[in-house]
Amino acid sequence: DKGEYRHYMAKEIHEQPEVVGRTLAHYVDMAAGRVMLPEALPFDFARLTRVYITACGTAFYAGLVARYWFEQIARLPVEIDVASEARYREAPLERDGLTLVISQSGETADTLASLRYAKSQGQHTLSVVNVPTSTIARESSVVMPTLAGPEIGVASTKAFSCQLTVLLCLAIAAGRARGTLDAAGERRLIDALIRAPGLMAEALTHEGAIEILAREVAKARDVLYLGRGTSYPMALEGALKLKEISYIHAEGYAAGELKHGPIALIDESVPVIVIAPHDAVFEKTVSNMQEVAARGGRIVLIGDAKGAAEHGLETLATFTMPAVDAMVAPIVYAVPIQLLAYHTAVFMGKDVDQPRNLAKSVTVE
Numbered sequence: 001d002k003g004e005y006r007h008y009m010a011k012e013i014h015e016q017p018e019v020v021g022r023t024l025a026h027y028v029d030m031a032a033g034r035v036m037l038p039e040a041l042p043f044d045f046a047r048l049t050r051v052y053i054t055a056c057g058t059a060f061y062a063g064l065v066a067r068y069w070f071e072q073i074a075r076l077p078v079e080i081d082v083a084s085e086a087r088y089r090e091a092p093l094e095r096d097g098l099t100l101v102i103s104q105s106g107e108t109a110d111t112l113a114s115l116r117y118a119k120s121q122g123q124h125t126l127s128v129v130n131v132p133t134s135t136i137a138r139e140s141s142v143v144m145p146t147l148a149g150p151e152i153g154v155a156s157t158k159a160f161s162c163q164l165t166v167l168l169c170l171a172i173a174a175g176r177a178r179g180t181l182d183a184a185g186e187r188r189l190i191d192a193l194i195r196a197p198g199l200m201a202e203a204l205t206h207e208g209a210i211e212i213l214a215r216e217v218a219k220a221r222d223v224l225y226l227g228r229g230t231s232y233p234m235a236l237e238g239a240l241k242l243k244e245i246s247y248i249h250a251e252g253y254a255a256g257e258l259k260h261g262p263i264a265l266i267d268e269s270v271p272v273i274v275i276a277p278h279d280a281v282f283e284k285t286v287s288n289m290q291e292v293a294a295r296g297g298r299i300v301l302i303g304d305a306k307g308a309a310e311h312g313l314e315t316l317a318t319f320t321m322p323a324v325d326a327m328v329a330p331i332v333y334a335v336p337i338q339l340l341a342y343h344t345a346v347f348m349g350k351d352v353d354q355p356r357n358l359a360k361s362v363t364v365e
């Protein structure tokens with residue numbers, strides 16, 4: 001039931017504060033300011049030399065964000081690949097190591113095959129899935145459910161933000177086990193994390209302005225998304241979301257890669273969506289924005305008040321997200337990225353819940 005919404009996708013975008021809150025309540029002891037994993041783990045994070053992550057599409061991008069979290073919070077090296085490659089690479093995986101798979105449906109053929117390959121190598125398997133009765137959930141040694149509820153729109157939205165939420169909790173648990181995150185550090189991250197649902201609700205209030213910008217984006221043939229750090233996978237996700245429902249060609253790039261090729265595309269016809277909270281790499285991203293501006297590119301900044309006050313460049317539009325801890329930012333920034341894709345596609349008259357050529361669950365390779 002779509003309720004008051006025109007599309008399932010809109011309903012699911014708006015449900016995010018609630019479902020991320022529900023997922024957090026499942027994994028966090030709010031009073032103690034600690035992550036509380038519902039299941040005992042059959043492996044010890046302190047003994048792992050790395051984590052191997054695999055998934056497809058949007059779930060893969062959640063994994064790419066988690067790479068930064070595991071490496072920064074837990075000093076745990078991460079190897080990550082799309083499941084369609086991971087299943088055939090025959091990557092050497094150490095016995096008793098950890099493979100983490102991420103899937104909304106829990107039925108994606110390539111992700112399932114990668115999970116089975118990891119098991120054949122003697123790895124522990126942990127899945128972050130939204131459908132608890134799915135094949136991937138059944139075949140994993142540990143299941144960490146996302147509590148997003150059924151996701152009907154083909155483009156993944158609330159499952160993605162819940163995947164990020166679970167993965168950040170897991171990275172915090174890993175940091176505690178590995179001694180790289182002390183109790184005070186954990187409490188600080190948890191305090192930031194439990195504010196996420198409220199900040200997502202605040203991000204949703206930009207919908208009207210995003211809808212106006214969408215009319216401009218709808219005229220473009222190509223759109224570039226740029227970001228650094230965790231905003232790099234968010235740029236990839238923004239581009240995927242836009243292309244899959246509006247059919248506008250979009251590409252996400254690490255902002256620092258701009259001058260290694262994509263800068264050749266920049267002119268006034270190509271909107272450049274820059275995802276840049278005021279974090280440790282913000283200034284570096286500003287220098288890339290300057291490169292875009294110098295070539296007549298039109299910048300759309302999805303950032304915060306501090307960054308907006310600092311960069312001094314003219315933008316086509318600026319969306320000011322609430323101030324948020326840098327680690328938690330991807331969860332909040334998912335909202336404007338999804339809204340921009342949604343409103344662009346709706347303005348163009350596309351069927352956003354059932355985009356052409358796509359299926360909700362990809363059970364064949």
Ligand code: F6R
Nearest residue numbers: 057058059103104105108155156
């Ligand atoms: C994009 C999208 C797809 C899925 C991918 C994996 O919006 O929905 O890219 O993320 O097909 O599906 P799951 O998560 O079910 O394994």
